[in-house]
Amino acid sequence: MQRTQRSLPVRLARANPTTIFLVTLVLVLVGLFAPGVVGGALLLALAAAGVALLLTTWPVQSPATRVIRLVMLTLLVTVALAKLL
Template sequence: MQRTQSLLLARLARANPTSVFLVTLLLVLVALFAPGPVGAVLLLALAAALVALLSTTWSVQAPQTRVVRLLMLTLLVTAALAKLL
C-alpha cells in the first residue's frame, strides 16, 4: 500500500462486490418502506456516503461513468426529499 492510500479505501477495495451490492440494496429497500422522515434520513445518509466515495474516486473515473453516477445520486436525493414531503 502506498502512503497516499487510505486504509478505508484499501478495505473497500477488498470488499466482496456482491455483498456490498446486497447490503446497499437492503438499505435502500428498508429506507423506501420506512415511514416518512426515517426513510428519508436513511436515504440521505446513503447519499452522503456515495458523495464521499464519488469525490474520492472522481479522478480515476471515465466521463461516462461520472455522468451515470451523478444521475443516480440525483435520483437518490430526489427520492429522499420526496419522502420528506
C-alpha cells in the same frame, strides 16, 4: 515512521462488490419502505455516503461512470426529499 494502514482507495478496491451491492440494496429498500422522515433520513444518509465515495474515487473513474453515478445520486436525493415532504 512507517504506515501500517492501507490507504482508503486500496481498501475500497479490495471490498467484495457483491456484498456492497446487497447491503446497499437492503438499505435503499428499507429507506423506501420506512415511513416518512425515517425513510427519507436513511436515504439522505445513503446519498451522503455515495457522495463521499464519489469524491474519493473521482480521479480514477471514467467520464461515463461519473455521469451514471451522478444521475443515480440525483435520483436518490430526489426520492429522499420527496419522502421527507
